[in-house]
Amino acid sequence: MTGQEATHTQRTPLSRARVLRAAVALADATGIEALSMRRLAQELDVVPMALYKHVANKEELLDGMADAVVGEIDPPALDADWRRAVRGRILSARRALLRHPWAARVIETRPVPTPAVLAYLDSIAGTFRAGGLSADLTHHVMHAMGSRLLGFSQELFDTSGPAGPPDPLMAVHYPHIAELAATAAHDGGSTVGGGCDDQFEFEFALDLLLDGFENLRRQGWTSERGA
Structure with missing residues (x-):
């Protein structure tokens, strides 16, 4: 048996569960925008067409990933x-x-x-x-x-920004929003850091x-x- 044949024999069979696990891991590592059927096939070391035996298209892949989570x-x-x-x-x-x-x-x-x-x-x-x-x-x-x-x-507002006093112009035009922004600021030394x-x-x-x-x-x- 050649080395190539041995590798083929020992390769884990492709299955829907394996495809979904790999897709979830790829999205975790690179973001959902980078996920494609071609990229996933490369990760699994298969040709793209092999994936379609287990998921009909990318939408079905995303459905399966949602269910996995x-x-x-x-x-x-x-x-x-x-x-x-x-x-x-x-x-x-x-x-x-x-x-x-x-x-x-x-x-x-x-x-x-x-x-x-x-x-x-x-x-x-x-x-x-x-x-x-x-x-x-x-x-x-x-x-x-x-x-x-x-x-x-x-959320209505992105509160992940740095803590600190609100913009003076905001306080003039939107005093209540500025007041809420000020109360949302945590101590910079806390485990939370700035924002809510x-x-x-x-x-x-x-x-x-x-x-x-x-x-x-x-x-x-x-x-x-x-x-």
């Missing part, structure tokens, strides 16, 4: 307090997306939710229902949570929402009464 979210905890159970899963989702910074954008741009996303959202809705929330309230809760259910949210602490802000809003939902549940809230 969602698959990293911790399973439901057996917790009698539905708020703790939901909170734990959402924070696990956030950790998964922080490991794969490109994933939120991919999930947002899918034309329809992927199977793993649907299964996750169905499980979260089931936790709300098991916690005593009516189907009516759960419907509105899911809308209110939006992408936060998957561990990310769209994204994790703190995320958990702050998450806890407010979950506590608010529990209050509505206790009140027997319905959409008819709310209107």
Whole structure:
């Protein structure tokens, strides 16, 4: 047997799971913009056409990558307090997306939710229902949570810039925004550094929402009464 034949014999067979693992790793390393079927084939040391036996096109590849990341979210905890159970899963989702910074954008741009996303959202809705929330309230809760259910949210402002006093012109024209910007500045020596602490802000809003939902549940809230 020649060396080339031995290498071919020992090569790990290509599979959908292997293709997706390699695609996720490539996106982690180079960014989602650099991902292409040709580049992925090079990483796997195969011809591009070999990939199409496992993913029909790049859109199906992105669907599979989104599902792979969602698959990293911790399973439901057996917790009698539905708020703790939901909170734990959402924070696990956030950790998964922080490991794969490109994933939120991919999930947002899918034309329809992927199977793993649907299964996750169905499980979260089931936790709300098991916690005593009516189907009516759960419907509105899911809308209110939006992408936060998957561990990310769209912020109004980019607060990642350096800390410091606001621009004087901003203070003149937009005094309340300038005031908020000033309060968002953390001590430069902290572990957070300049700008807002994204994790703190995320958990702050998450806890407010979950506590608010529990209050509505206790009140027997319905959409008819709310209107």
